[in-house]
Amino acid sequence: MGDKIIRVNMSSLTTAIEPVPEHWQGLGGRALTSVIVTEEVPPQCDPLGKNNKLVFAPGLLTGTAVVNSGRLSAGFKSPLTGGIKESNAGGSAGQKLVKLGIKALIIEGLPLKDTWYNVHIQKDGAVITEDTEYVGKGNYELFKAIGEKRSSQWGVLAIGPAGEFRMTSANISVKDPDGNIRSHGRGGGGAVMGTKRIKYITIDDAGGPGVTLADPEKFKQQARMFAKGLLDHPITGHGLPTMGTNAMANIVNEAGAFPTKNFRYGQWEEVDKICGETMQEVIVSRSGNPSHGCQKGCIIKCSQIYTDPKGEYVTSGFEYETIQLLGANALLKDLDIIAKCDWVMDDIGIDSIEGSVAISTAMEAGILDWGDGEETYRLLEEEVRIGTPLGRILGNGAGSVGKAYGITRVPTVKNQAIPAYDPRTIRGFGITYAVSTMGADHTAGYAIATNILKIGGFVEPLEDDGQVELSRNLQIATAALDSTGLCLMVAFPVLDVPECFTAIYELINARYGLSLTAEDVTALGKMVLKAEHAFNQKAGLTNAHDRLPEFFDEPLPPHNIGWNYPGDKIDEFWNF
């Protein structure tokens, strides 16, 4: 068990190793970051000011041998939404923190000096070093340099130029074992790290205490069963490993929930140009890798190495949401240019959902033409990367573009961009987007699972009935899952296969010598959501913020249904 907290104070440039308070000991991942933020960050503070903190916490199972368990959570008050934020990512940083026995890393304060720092974490604690060598550099160059000059084995957490500029779409990038990029994507954690003037954090787990298990035999048995459940399930065993998350493209298009031309239509006749099947063919034909894991122990391998026609690396972690939102929603018909845009967003360090919707919103505002991939790339590379005024507008996300240009067709909730599933046609998502403590976030309660894929039951996607309950159940389960360190992708077998669900708490029991039950998992999820919601309310978010933008009252072809879910029904979400 992680037995220490590393506290880094950027005001005094000091670090400390602290014991884990008793009431934090049973927590990990999102539960721990959200509890720490709730306890230590004043809800009304300026997210870019001295009172915000940036908290990293590996999940309860992170660092163990169970498959797909290496997630790391980042928590902070979001400069994008004004509320609490938890964003978890793969890559190797989380596993290395666990190997060092670190339960959480808490970064607080703001340096007085106008310079930049590296925070290096190793077995004896953390060391802050002034380091301006990589200022202005992109993540790929930074990761490569650290791998070459320091160690390719270290975990790295870094910000690109967007984080340096404190753009609210700035993410925190995580090095994967091959030097590629994963992201704590949403909510502007990179901007918070930028205010603290930390360009990158390195983690050397050499000599760390490693992971001990209270009941190794039980752990092994449960882990084996869990892995089998993943491999046997059609989505985690077949769909995701072959097409990545872009396996969703044809499914969502078929459902009529495929946001097209800034959420004007629910289907796109050009879907073949960008769908998962096409992508897989392209990757295979170019000798790329369609199935690549972002961290040690991943057997789903929903990432990939996307190459250009010459077989040169273009990008990895090329997600459905990015492809869909730049594809159908911005009308880019060329997967290669979308891949280049994905690369540049990773390199600059911006959330590729927020960045993609900022682009479609810019098209709505007349800044560039619909479908103009070259100009999209140029805006990212030549405006956002450099921080020109237009780059700042774009880099601060879709809401920023909408505000700057005075337009109202802006798909955001709590100022965070709505992802690649139209809430009118998969109405469980409408509730998730509206009420999530995170702002519009598909991962907070992935309603398509039940609304369309019929996983964990079925709720008719086009009807209002049952969506609040569905979203509530999913959000509670997700909040718990986000606390375990397990990748959200495991939710498919977990919702479908009873032994995969029980395995989650039995693994935690075997790891820590506990005796948790299914009820404890639900109780954890509820506690997390309620703590986050309470923080948001103190921060000034109300049920007026739990609403979709006005324009969603427009009927969406082909089902021609608008969003007119009554506010008081939405608010029932919180009755638990």
Place this chain on the structure above:
Amino acid sequence: MGDKIIRVNMSSLTTAIEPVPEHWQGLGGRALTSVIVTEEVPPQCDPLGKNNKLVFAPGLLTGTAVVNSGRLSAGFKSPLTGGIKESNAGGSAGQKLVKLGIKALIIEGLPLKDTWYNVHIQKDGAVITEDTEYVGKGNYELFKAIGEKRSSQWGVLAIGPAGEFRMTSANISVKDPDGNIRSHGRGGGGAVMGTKRIKYITIDDAGGPGVTLADPEKFKQQARMFAKGLLDHPITGHGLPTMGTNAMANIVNEAGAFPTKNFRYGQWEEVDKICGETMQEVIVSRSGNPSHGCQKGCIIKCSQIYTDPKGEYVTSGFEYETIQLLGANALLKDLDIIAKCDWVMDDIGIDSIEGSVAISTAMEAGILDWGDGEETYRLLEEEVRIGTPLGRILGNGAGSVGKAYGITRVPTVKNQAIPAYDPRTIRGFGITYAVSTMGADHTAGYAIATNILKIGGFVEPLEDDGQVELSRNLQIATAALDSTGLCLMVAFPVLDVPECFTAIYELINARYGLSLTAEDVTALGKMVLKAEHAFNQKAGLTNAHDRLPEFFDEPLPPHNIGWNYPGDKIDEFWNF
């Protein structure tokens, strides 16, 4: 009494004349706009969307012969603050609406067509005409053209390019009898008018029913006494007529509340370069006019005609706040360049408080150097006027600049810029800025009157004690005064001279045949504040928004006091 409502529907391009509902009959000005907005605008609507309305209502005494009574209120949901807004202005539009018997003008809906309109109001009602002739033109050119091509006698309400761009600092400009510009300055009413695609509203009062008085003799007697009170008072009778509102410069500097270099200091050694005494000398030496009224019946004449060294017109309505905020707060030391900036802000149609603080915030962000007047002018003229990306950032106000550049030293409350009085040293203003339903607004509860000028009593400006009560009393009185059509400047004698206070309700009684008492005036003010506050709460504003920015905890020289007023004490404001 205004006996009709003009309703203009920009969706259907139709207009209607409606009777005044009974419960609106006793209301005028701010009371009426706020009640109409509260009743007809959904609090959660998008301020730039189809459900917002733009309401104009003359005050209860507007159009009568009593001095300084011609104010017109504009009400709407603010795209700047997200809350309700009332902004009142001089000029002649209000008086002309009253002469036509119009109690309120309500503009609703959004046109479908991508074009622009003129709304012309005359004795038979309103007519909407497509009119793109002046699109992109500044207010001065527009007002001149209307005066020459149509009639110099008409009232005009217009937006400049900023309103066309739906910038949230866009104001609604009002023609004064000489063709100069007054403004419904704050809160982005120009952006709302821009969404409705109305470039300008013209008002021809020829043939209107005019104003009738229930008790002409009483009215005349009260009006005479009221005028004498104004002329006899040192501020309205001497200070304002000679130096305009810039009479405040030396007083506020002396008090140590003169925001300097983005609220870093409370005094400025260069105050002599921009103060009212200097300004008056300059104007007189250049044969300008130091004492000019913005409307018929004004005897305070706090406006002026500021000329260049050759005696050519530069600007008018040159207010202390603009001069102070571009002067000390942005370190511009040249009154002539400040005057040019004031002109260009009026011409583009942006609130000169919001615009000036956007400039000092841009200096804070490193966009231009402190004190660079030429670049300030260029940014306004070449970026804001044209709507470049940087122009959009600036034109959306100080909060927008802060967000775009990720900085935290941004003096706003509810996203509206704090005016030219530091809240740390005149602490009644701290409460007014924090709790006002309007966002940071000195006119909502002009605490310097009592904190420094000892008008209406005295509350020690540097102590916390008594400020909530002071601000509450002032805000209640102001909400009532803003409903009468009387200029806020009359508050000085009204607070000091009992007969000037009683005259206000006696004038209303004589005008309408009522029997209001002092208690009714207070009750009206309370009703207005509570209605506005309820709207804001439904719109999603909470007591978390009733706070000053974090950086005000810094001690302000020379008194070296920071703002650390406890939140729960601030919230006591609403206990009435």
